Amino acid sequence: MASWRPPNGVRFRTVQIDDAYLGGARAGSAGQAGRGSPNKVPFVAAVSVNALGRPMHLKLEPLSGFSAKAIAQWAGASLRPGTVVLSDGLACFAAVRQAGCVHHPRVVGGLKPRDLPEFKWVNTVLGNLKTTLAGAYHALKYRKYAQFYLAAFAYRFNRRFDLRALIASLIVDVARCRPIREGVVRSHAEAGF
Helix, strand or coil: CCCCCCCCCCCCCEEEEEEEEECCCCCCCCCCCHHHCCCCEEEEEEEEECCCCCEEEEEEEECCCCCHHHHHHHHHHHCCCCCEEEECCCHHHHHHHHHCCEEEECCCCCCCHHHCHHHHHHHHHHHHHHHHHHHHCCCCCHHHHHHHHHHHHHHHHHCCCCHHHHHHHHHHHHHHCCCCCHHHHHHHHHCCC
16 A cells, blocks of 8 residues: 555655554562553654655654543644644554544554565664664663653754754753753762763
8 A cells, every 4th residue: 555645735744653562571579461551651752754755854752551532642742733644544543633633543453564665764763763762871760760761762853954053053042941950960960861
């Protein structure tokens, strides 16, 4: 099946979204495997693509779970009305319509990522995120720090077009943040963040 394309002459902002999890079953634990594992943190990955199908921006957002309500709230805060959303057909993703978006689900069944070109960039980003986390962090506390891990990765991705300005941009963003006590900063550093 060919990837979805907007009608000729129509310019939409297109976003590829997917459900993902940080964490998993811990070695030697008798906990539940799969999506119900208590060590897993659900998050939505969204990559906007331009008219040429190239990735532009990334949003990685932890959620309480993959429910229609959680996706509708996320879409309302993260997507512009009229955005074309391509998803893998997970039922809760239809809730993006509540934010005025156009939803194009594709039920993927047993297909491999290479057979799904319309999800190329969201799959690539998720693979890169997994590699980055495995290589950079040694003591991962997903429940506590998921939003920080995801935000750091998205920050770098969204500023990759001008690497020379990345440090200056970081300084400006830090200056705009509210003050954080030294003890909080140290606790994050000591926890492997």
